[in-house]
Amino acid sequence: MNLDTYKQLAQRLDALPNGFPSAEDGRELKLLAKIFTPEEAELAAHLLPSLETVEEIAARTGRDIAGLRDQLKAISRRGLIEAGRKNGALGFKLMPFVVGIYELQVGRMDAELAHLFEDYFQVAFREMLTVKPQFHRVIPVNETVRNSMEVRPFESAAEIVNAMGSWGVLDCICRKQKALIGEGCGHPLDVCMAMNPKPNAFDKNSVIRALTHDEALRTLRRAAEAGLVHSVSNSAEGMYYICNCCTCSCGILRGMAELGIANVVASSAFVNQVDEMLCNGCEDCIKCCQFEALSMDGLLAMVNSVRCTGCGVCVINCSTGALGLIRRPEEEVMKVPMTHADWGAQRAKERGL
Numbered sequence: 001m002n003l004d005t006y007k008q009l010a011q012r013l014d015a016l017p018n019g020f021p022s023a024e025d026g027r028e029l030k031l032l033a034k035i036f037t038p039e040e041a042e043l044a045a046h047l048l049p050s051l052e053t054v055e056e057i058a059a060r061t062g063r064d065i066a067g068l069r070d071q072l073k074a075i076s077r078r079g080l081i082e083a084g085r086k087n088g089a090l091g092f093k094l095m096p097f098v099v100g101i102y103e104l105q106v107g108r109m110d111a112e113l114a115h116l117f118e119d120y121f122q123v124a125f126r127e128m129l130t131v132k133p134q135f136h137r138v139i140p141v142n143e144t145v146r147n148s149m150e151v152r153p154f155e156s157a158a159e160i161v162n163a164m165g166s167w168g169v170l171d172c173i174c175r176k177q178k179a180l181i182g183e184g185c186g187h188p189l190d191v192c193m194a195m196n197p198k199p200n201a202f203d204k205n206s207v208i209r210a211l212t213h214d215e216a217l218r219t220l221r222r223a224a225e226a227g228l229v230h231s232v233s234n235s236a237e238g239m240y241y242i243c244n245c246c247t248c249s250c251g252i253l254r255g256m257a258e259l260g261i262a263n264v265v266a267s268s269a270f271v272n273q274v275d276e277m278l279c280n281g282c283e284d285c286i287k288c289c290q291f292e293a294l295s296m297d298g299l300l301a302m303v304n305s306v307r308c309t310g311c312g313v314c315v316i317n318c319s320t321g322a323l324g325l326i327r328r329p330e331e332e333v334m335k336v337p338m339t340h341a342d343w344g345a346q347r348a349k350e351r352g353l
Contacts, residue, residue: 006032009045016049017347018096019131023124031116035105040075044094051084051091079104079207098125098251099135099233099241106173106192107207114180121251129255129264133337133346136231136243136252137266141220144312145270146324154236154336155269157220161193161242166201167216168194168208178249185248191223193242220244221316227288229253229311234266238340247290256291268310269333270325272303278322285314285323 006029013020022028032041046061054072058065072092076083082095095101105113129135142158145151153159161167172192178184193216194208202210211219220230223244231252232239243250247257255264272293281299293307294314301322315323327333337343 002038003029003033005038005041005045006036009036009041012045012094013097015353016094016096017344017351017353018098018100018135019125019128019351020097021124021127023120025123027116027119028124031113031120034113034116035101035108036080040078040080043071043075044081047081047092047094049094051082051086051093053086053089053091057092098128103173103192104207106171106176109173109176109180111180114177117177118181125251126255126259126261129252129259129261131347131350132263133234133343133350134252134264134266135234136245137234137336138268138309138311139230139232139242140268140270140310140312140325141224141230141316144315144325146273146326150327152269154239157230157232157242158217160232160239161195161213161216161220164195164197165199166196167211167213168196168202168205169211169216169219170194170208172244172249174245174251175249177251183249185246187228187246187249188222188226191219191226191228191244193219193244195240195242224313224316227290227313227317229290229309229313231265233340233343235337235340235343237338245290253290265309266334266336267308268312268325269327270310270312271305271308271328272310272312272314273324273326274301274303275322275324276300278320280320280322282319285318288317289314 009032010020010022010028020028036044054065054069058068075081076092080101082093084091139155139157142151142156153163169190170192171189175185175187175189194202202208228244228246231243231245245253247253252264255261279301281296283296285301286294291307291309293304295302310325312325315325337346
């Protein structure tokens with residue numbers, strides 16, 4: 001196999017803020033070769049990280065415009081590059097590997113791809129989990145926050161859902177991947193959520209199953225009751241997905257569980273609080289906390305505010321109503337980048353790009 005084309009693509013992906021670090025043995029190239037044909041990789045490697053029209057791509061790369069549009073559209077349908085509108089015309093751009101290309105391969109995930117990703121994750125990609133700003137930010141559902149607390153729209157899973165015009169759900173690629181390597185967990189699979197401001201955005205999607213607004217909210221509830229943590233892209237605007245994650249399978253949260261990286265996700269603006277009068281010492285909250293932020297002091301649950309990410313999962317699973325989220329002091333709340341472009345600029349600077 002000639003890997004030169006894949007080396008070029010890998011270098012272009014690593015030049016994005018998200019990162020795609022190389023391994024000494026080149027295992028990242030085998031991963032790309034599983035996902036891209038050589039022709040697809042060669043074309044993707046020549047795209048910019050910003051949208052260009054077909055005419056602009058053809059002019060810049062010296063390619064024959066005939067057939068280029070269809071080729072780019074076919075590659076984008078396979079989740080290998082991103083398509084969008086630029087000045088009213090169809091445009092295309094390079095997409096990061098995570099979060100981006102990899103997650104869109106859920107329909108193609110098989111045992112070979114699962115093992116290739118695991119090999120790469122364990123040796124190279126996990127170093128990207130230590131870079132700030134983090135990939136994901138934890139958010140709670142409104143009902144888990146005490147009534148007196150202010151909740152801004154970008155801080156609440158329910159508010160993010162309410163602001164959208166289309167909703168969809170697909171299988172979690174993380175839990176699917178772990179199951180295929182014989183390390184599956186018992187958490188639900190069909191809870192990875194996609195959203196779009198435009199109506200009917202997922203009606204003809206072959207991977208994402210369209211949901212109604214109420215079905216989307218019920219999916220959030222089902223995920224939380226299963227002990228899963230809601231996380232979104234780490235910006236105040238442009239949040240088009242909600243990952244319902246677990247430390248046993250999620251490629252990002254596994255950094256905390258397996259690698260001992262304390263801050264793989266940005267915490268929410270909230271922290272858990274225990275009502276001593278209502279806590280009966282049942283320990284249900286301890287069992288469902290993904291971050292080991294709860295412990296018992298006799299018959300009373302105690303919160304480690306440093307480990308608590310403010311996800312609110314324990315609140316939903318508390319039968320006595322003893323738990324609730326309160327806002328952290330403002331000096332403890334990490335400032336959220338306003339847009340994804342702001343996030344990328346900060347992360348690129350952190351990586352020295």
